[in-house]
Amino acid sequence: MTQHKLLVVSVDAMHVDDIPFARTLPAFAQILERAAVAEIEGIYPSVTYPNHTAQTTGCPPARSGIFNNLQFQPGKGDRSEWFWDSRAIKVPTLFEAAKAAGLTVAAVQWPVTANEQNIDWLVPEIASPQVFEGLEDQYRQTTDEASLERYILPNLDRVVIREPKRNYFPFVNHVSEQILRNERPDVMFVHLVEVDSARHAGGSYGPHVEQALREVDVTLGSYLKALSDNGDLETTNIVLVSDHGHVDTEQHTNLNVIFAERGFLRLDTERKLADYDVFCLGAGLSGQLFLAEDLTAERRAEVEALLAEIESTPEYRIEKIWTSQETLRDYGLDGPFDYVVESEPGVIVGMLLDRRPVVRRGDDDFPAYLGNHGHAPRHGGQPVFIGTGPDFAPGADAGRRSMLDEAPTFAALLGLDLPAAEGVVLTELLATAAVPA
Numbered sequence: 001m002t003q004h005k006l007l008v009v010s011v012d013a014m015h016v017d018d019i020p021f022a023r024t025l026p027a028f029a030q031i032l033e034r035a036a037v038a039e040i041e042g043i044y045p046s047v048t049y050p051n052h053t054a055q056t057t058g059c060p061p062a063r064s065g066i067f068n069n070l071q072f073q074p075g076k077g078d079r080s081e082w083f084w085d086s087r088a089i090k091v092p093t094l095f096e097a098a099k100a101a102g103l104t105v106a107a108v109q110w111p112v113t114a115n116e117q118n119i120d121w122l123v124p125e126i127a128s129p130q131v132f133e134g135l136e137d138q139y140r141q142t143t144d145e146a147s148l149e150r151y152i153l154p155n156l157d158r159v160v161i162r163e164p165k166r167n168y169f170p171f172v173n174h175v176s177e178q179i180l181r182n183e184r185p186d187v188m189f190v191h192l193v194e195v196d197s198a199r200h201a202g203g204s205y206g207p208h209v210e211q212a213l214r215e216v217d218v219t220l221g222s223y224l225k226a227l228s229d230n231g232d233l234e235t236t237n238i239v240l241v242s243d244h245g246h247v248d249t250e251q252h253t254n255l256n257v258i259f260a261e262r263g264f265l266r267l268d269t270e271r272k273l274a275d276y277d278v279f280c281l282g283a284g285l286s287g288q289l290f291l292a293e294d295l296t297a298e299r300r301a302e303v304e305a306l307l308a309e310i311e312s313t314p315e316y317r318i319e320k321i322w323t324s325q326e327t328l329r330d331y332g333l334d335g336p337f338d339y340v341v342e343s344e345p346g347v348i349v350g351m352l353l354d355r356r357p358v359v360r361r362g363d364d365d366f367p368a369y370l371g372n373h374g375h376a377p378r379h380g381g382q383p384v385f386i387g388t389g390p391d392f393a394p395g396a397d398a399g400r401r402s403m404l405d406e407a408p409t410f411a412a413l414l415g416l417d418l419p420a421a422e423g424v425v426l427t428e429l430l431a432t433a434a435v436p437a
């Protein structure tokens, strides 16, 4: 089979039911016209980093090590670091396989890629600015000299800084197009966050989501033009993916506040965490519970009784508290935690300490965000897989498939082996010549 280029664009939080509107936009329409598609069952928790890691490894959190967006740093609250460093991933990635095969690799704003040695042109996503001394330092410490000098430093003024938030959209859109155009990498992964941002701010559906899709369409159009100008359009497989959907947020159940009130978590005089018997690491619409390592059997039994009580208290709206053995069996989700809290759809499993135990939509202290994710993958909007190009079968539909199938499919398109991946190649979507023997 002829080796074709691969461009993977993650449209963060794009839903399958966004496709009809996307068809009305020029670049999406061009990509969708002859596309092969699947609806994707995502990874639990349905947050960005475990899912993007699954997309490049074919492995669930129990094996990749990326079990949440946030690292477990009790006491840091909303200053906890994200899993920004690629060295946290415990299994081989597609980037590694591509580099070993001599392919040139680029990644822009792809999660968990900082310090990734197998990416030639690397602009990592850094969601933990507090770790670094400013914008320039965060890139100096996490990527190579060539990416820095040629693409990052000349464009840093495109990052819109409104403390404490940074908006990378104009920077990412520009830099990704420039790398695609100038470097013509064999493999490129880009992560675009406009749609996710819109859904967080304004809820799952509405004109704000359509506006975000229009903005993504402009960027996709710039990629199609760059490929076309270089004569690469006919020889590049383009895949649009997404990582999770959203659910409208109805309630926050702040478990650490409940643990503190009941004496299972202790605060210092500044109301900061002193120590805990049980601590909740939030993952949006689910949570992960860590028990202290030195718990006596008696205290552990008391924690378990409290969890059973929380599960059966209607106002908390907690559907089920799973053991990590159960989530490993049913979801491939495991990590250094003991339990996973699955709430009813739309209920945030909160970790902050300066809140009331239960805050409902409409309350004065309800946080501004209206949409969120982290829920079990069966709820809410479902992620997309849209492939077009020389190795895809136009019009093919693989039905509902696991996100773990994406990395093996990318590997097959590139003629690579990814033996650690658990998923299978989406052969139904591929033209016969691209199906591995």
Ligand SMILES: [Zn+2]
Binding pocket: 012, 013, 047, 048, 196, 243, 244
């Ligand atoms: Zn996301």
